[in-house]
Every structure is written in structure tokens, then in C-alpha cells.
Amino acid sequence: MSDRKPLILVTNDDGITASGIRTLVELMQQLGTVVVVAPNSPQSGMGHAITISSPLRLYPSEIFDDVIAYECSGTPADCVKLAKHHVLKDKAPDLVVSGINHGSNTSISVLYSGTMSAAIEAALEGIPAIGFSLNDFTRQADFSHTHDHILTIARQVLERGMPKGTALNVNFPARAAEPIQGIRICRQANAKWQEVFDERRDPHGRRYFWLAGEFVNFDTQAEDTDEYAIAQNYTSIVPCQYDLTAYGLLDELKDWKM
């Protein structure tokens, strides 16, 4: 870390009023100058959505003391784009942190996660980035047991940087009687959401559906996954990248009759 105070951009997907982002802002103020650009409403499940067919709004917010903050009508990925290109006038922050998400983003949830899409958007810009999520989706989630790990991980990233095109997906177990056991470097567990659609009728008799579902872990025997780590009361770190190419298939496909 240089002597200059690092510039840290904070965003999230639960919206600027969530308690998770307040915790993150307060912690990052210990490490550098904080700027916040966060959605003005919850954006959970937005994946890597961006807003291209409607205009974006950006308003100054005084929700945090002594912090330059804006609320944005867009998605978490929009927030990072607007922060870099407009709020910060193309001055790249030293670190982008997203979260703390109310709810875990382990395993396949990384695909649907607005929290991680903000971190990956930063990685696309070559900015070191971390998404933090807690395995507790309540509004009243207790984040106090995560403070030390957040500071440790953020300090390491500020000091070492991240290889270009990568970002960290950090997940914490929900607060338990025992303190978190430690930090584990993990791979994304192989799992999926087994959807159930809850079919109902509105007061006008028209049918509608709620998306619900259960998490199904196909990796229950493995001990190197993020799912395993948080189940064992560890903090999990998965380094993520955004090249989706299935390299192992390239040769096989070249043999197809096409």
C-alpha cells in the first residue's frame, strides 16, 4: 500500500439503505477514502444486468457521514460504470468492494448475484474488487463477526492487487455461537437451484407465479468448495474470472461434422 490514501468505491445490490453496505462503508473508512455509488432499491437476482433501454438517474445521498455518496436507479453493474466514468471522472479507484450482501453468494449463486456482478464489472476495468456476502438474508443480519476478515482481505488486496480479470467472491457464515474458524481459499461448488413455482391467483382471478426453490449441492463429498467452508463456519474466498470459454471442449467440437 502506498502512502497515498487508497480510493475505495463501495456498492452493493441490496440498496443504499441496507445495513450491510453501512458496515462495509464504516470498515473501508479505516483503510482509505470512501466513495459510495449504490442502487436506490434492492437489485437482488439481477445478475450482470445493465440498463440500456431506459435512462439512469443518479442523486447525491447524505446517508453516510463524511462520505461522498450517490444513489443510482440502475443495477450494481450500472453503479460501477457510472462511478468510474462519471462520479470519479475516469480516475480508477484502488479497490471496489460490494456488499455486504444479505444472503450468501456461494456456488452457482455467483451467476445471479448483483453483488458479484459489481465486483466482476470492476475486474473488467482492471480494478481490484471484492464481493462480500453473509449467509443470512434478513434485514437485521448481524455482521459484527465479519469485521476482522473484511479488513484483512481488503488490506491484502490493496497491498498485492489482483491479477487482471479476476475478483474475489467472499462469503461469511451467519453469526454462530462460536467465532468464525478461519479463512479458506475455495472453488465454486457444483450446485443448482431446484426451482419451485408457487402458483397463485390475484384478486382479479388472474394467475401469477412466485419463483421459489431449494439449493441442491452436487458437491457434498468435496471439502474444497465454498459451500463446505461456510457450512464449517469458515469464511470462503473464491477467486473468480469472467472468461466462460469451456477450453476443454474446443478440440472435441472441432471434430463435429460442421
Next chain:
Amino acid sequence: MSDRKPLILVTNDDGITASGIRTLVELMQQLGTVVVVAPNSPQSGMGHAITISSPLRLYPSEIFDDVIAYECSGTPADCVKLAKHHVLKDKAPDLVVSGINHGSNTSISVLYSGTMSAAIEAALEGIPAIGFSLNDFTRQADFSHTHDHILTIARQVLERGMPKGTALNVNFPARAAEPIQGIRICRQANAKWQEVFDERRDPHGRRYFWLAGEFVNFDTQAEDTDEYAIAQNYTSIVPCQYDLTAYGLLDELKDWKM
């Protein structure tokens, strides 16, 4: 391909009225029994978004002759989930095809692409899936030069299946004077969108922003990318997977002071 007629689910992200999906439906009718579940409005840029905070609507549509079709209020990923779990009553289709998108989804656009999120959602369910996109975003785009390749690729996938957890990202060059030169198996080009925000004032004097930007290809020297292929008037196929773990970093991270 077995003697039984394959069941093919068709979706897209431009909405059920787009001409790209009509082309795809008509082509798939040559290969099997087609069911359509597609968004009732354009969903471009939705990435892997899912709808969890508002209810989903699903209405029968008679837009296609002799095809069971539904329009859905959700995202492309929602459409695949609703199709599998509700419309098809958990009977897995033999193939999911998404598109033909009006606009290419090469390189990093795969992250923002609703077209590909539908294909990846299907892959998560273990269903062979293909996203088709044309490098022409106009509503009047001419898809006629893509028909042969669509049928060839879909037939190969129906015959061979796809390895679990993978889907194909197929991009076609815009119609040119010469026919498409052939099909290339590619990797995702390393590129990004260089955003520009177009700042305006609404009639009430309030500021708003349009997201715009230019595509920047960092891979201009490489000949094995999807970008290169379509620039050379080839159809590109990138096999995609959804494990974002940056495996090459796992050992390095274990040496961090944490």
C-alpha cells in the same frame, strides 16, 4: 437422434414478437416439436437476472402457427425455469435454443446477454442448449444466411448432446454480399465495453444518463477468438461453462497472509 421427435424449447431476450425468434421457431419445427416460452418485452442486457421480488405472469400466445407458445413477464432465465418446471411439467426438453438475438453476443457480451443466460440456465439443468446471435441489431435484420448453420449446429447437438454444464454461444456475421465462409470453434475474445455516459436533462430540468459505449478488443492479434471469426465472415461457436473459479489463482491466494 432417436426416432422419437425431439422436444425443443425456444426462447430469446428480444421478446416474443422479434423476428429473430420467429426464424428460430420455423427452423426448429423442421427438427422436432417446438414449445416457446419467451419474454413479452425486450430483455436485452439483463444478464443472468431472475425475478425474485415480484410475481411472474405467463400467458398463452397464438403468435406462432401450430406451436404451443407462452409469453412471460420475466427475464430469459425466468422463461427457461418456468418452461421446465411449469409449462413442461418437469419433462426436460431435448434442446433449448435461444435467439436469434438482434445483435452479437461475442466476447464479454456473453456476461450481459439475456440470450446466453437462457442457454446457461438450461445447461445448469443438464439440458443441451445453444444461444444464437446475429451481428446486426436492427429490428429488420436479415437472418436468411444463417439458416443452414443453425440447422447443422442444432442437429449436431441433438445427436451428440453437450457435456454437462456447458452450452454453445453461436454468433453469425451480419448478412454480407458473400455467403458465410464456414464455422469456427473459438474462445471468448478478451475485450470490454468502454462506457460513455450521455448526460442529458429531462423536461423538468433533472439530470439523467444514457449508457453508451464502444467495444474495445484487446485480442486483435489473435485468430482463435469469436470476434476474429465474425469479422472474417465466419460463424463462431464458443463452448461456455459457468464455473467462474479462477483455478490458476487458488495456490497463489493460499500464500496470502490471512
